Amino acid sequence: MSGSRVKDPDATRQAVRDLADAGGAHLVLTMAGTRALPAVTAACEEAGVPCVSTTPPWQAHVHTRGAEAAHRFRWTYHFAWGLDDIAAVFADLWEPAGGAGAVGCLWNDDLQDGLLLHERYGFAPVRSARGHALVDLGACGEPADGFQAQAERMRDTAPT
Structure with a gap:
């Protein structure tokens, strides 16, 4: 599936099955996003x-596969940083801008x-x-038309 832009999890799962069955794939490498990753690995x-x-x-x-951190899957292997690592890097970036304080988060x-x-x-x-x-500041779909409402909410709710 290298280079594939399949975003629908069901289509992704079928593409992996096709690769494994008809294509005779011996190994699948993926950089799938969070919607496709569970479909690829499950397939x-x-x-x-x-x-x-x-x-x-x-x-x-x-966790998308209903497992705990120590669980070992038989056929699938994943390497990447963790959310805790990402949060620590963000905190390292925020702190020089004003120490401990309010940080607006748009998810x-x-x-x-x-x-x-x-x-x-x-x-x-x-x-x-x-x-x-x-x-x-709440969840936001992509693509977004703008962030004015979230910026206003940040100004209105941020601790002073």
């Missing part, structure tokens, strides 16, 4: 075809951003440890 597990994935945080690979309306909001795996543990107040 590889079902077909018994090794799969190596990357790009989404490892939590998206594990996409997809799986990865749902995980970013997760109390155990997302930004919450880093926020708590480093004293930041996250102002959740």
